Amino acid sequence: MSIIIVLILVILSGTFSGLTLGMFSLNLTALERKIRLGDKKAKKVYPVRKKGNLLLCTLLLGNVAVNSAMAIFLGSIAKGFIAGLIATGLIVIFGEILPQAVFSRFALTLGANTAWLVRVFIVLLYPVSWPLSWMLDKMLGEELPVIWSKKEIKEIIKFHRDSPDSSIDRDEERISLGALSFSDQTAKDILTPKSRVYWLKGETIIDEKLLSEIKKMGFTRVPVFLETDKSKMGILFVKDLIGINVNGKQRVWELSRKENMIIIKESVKLDHLMNLFINRKMHLALVCDENNKFKGIVSLEDVIEEIIKEEIFDELDKTNE
Structure with missing residues (x-):
């Protein structure tokens, strides 16, 4: 039974940690663009992701609560030093490194598949997370959209041109860069x-x-x-x-x-x-x-x-x- 509880806590810790990194690696501007292009995954993620401060407070509070519960539970079934060592190892490897590595690579896919779960977390932690997110909204304001400068757009076009997976060919790249430059x-x-x-x-x-x-x-x-x-x-x-x-x-x-x-x-x-x-x-x-x-x-x-x-x-x- 103890192993099952520890396993559940580790999974929850990894989920909160991975979602925090994965969700916030998706900027709202990119999601809005993907939605206009008909991306169903972006459409699932966007309603959750746009509540930036509430999402952040929910995931961080959940992660802290789970990690604290794991440390307390392991402390009750093992001696102090050993419990601390086990808790640290589990949290670092399975609660932080692995989930963040996975979510950072498949952020949109995993975010779309777990959007329902994030909503559950938001509802459960709402009494605590909403006051904190409200204060952040007042102090920091809403999340600003990502706007690229003309130079940055040029570099993005060049990057796509040089990528073997890009559908932008040399002629399209040349004309696009010319259109962005001629007004200068x-x-x-x-x-x-x-x-x-x-x-x-x-x-x-x-x-x-x-x-x-x-x-x-x-x-x-x-x-x-x-x-x-x-x-x-x-x-x-x-x-x-x-x-x-x-x-x-x-x-x-x-x-x-x-x-x-x-x-x-x-x-x-x-x-x-x-x-x-x-x-x-x-x-x-x-x-x-x-x-x-x-x-x-x-x-x-x-x-x-x-x-x-x-x-x-x-x-x-x-x-x-």
Whole structure:
């Protein structure tokens, strides 16, 4: 009979100890995410785990009570030193080390299977554990959700990429990291400088020579500036030249488009620039410095390249050839 009682106490001690480590190795944010993905185990654990301070007080009080009962019981059937040695050995090996090692590796599975048992413990110890948990709630507040920084998310993605069991491949990893990084960059980082941009003066007369030059360059959109007022900018859409009557009177500025122009500072972040491209339905932006001096151009393709971390060949690349 004594052996059975000791065995029950050891099992209870290990259960309380293992549950304490296992349950609190599951953070609420991860459980909520798993529930949204349809994980049934997380759904079983979450209602118990979300009452963090009450759960902690219940498990710790239960563990202390069981270990104390074991020491007292062994002391009644054995001499002092021997009883202490046996109690210490049983508690350390079977009440702490082994159960914590097991629960730490299979926390979610074991937590889901023992959630009903934890509820029983909470009910039994509620008169003592609730006042303590209430004080902890008042002093420490509710458990804060786990929020990862952008750098941490990047490291998580890299870890999954390098894991043989991960479903994330190299392309997905590259694009994910690019999407997380491009908002840290500015237009200045990716612009094509003015020295390599083909542009036209607004006062230029449209004639056969100019049409031939534009055709030879092969661009579909050309920046336009007024020589008399360089703060005024436009974009000439080459398709607007189709069927034009070359009479030597029409100037480039007259055909260039000024509406919905995207003119930005060098310091504009790429995520904001992407939104401008989408909202304005434009593919090209003119970049100026703080003094409104033209510095270069950025295309939608340039921004996308920073996301996918792959070069897309577009008409602007001709300026670099």
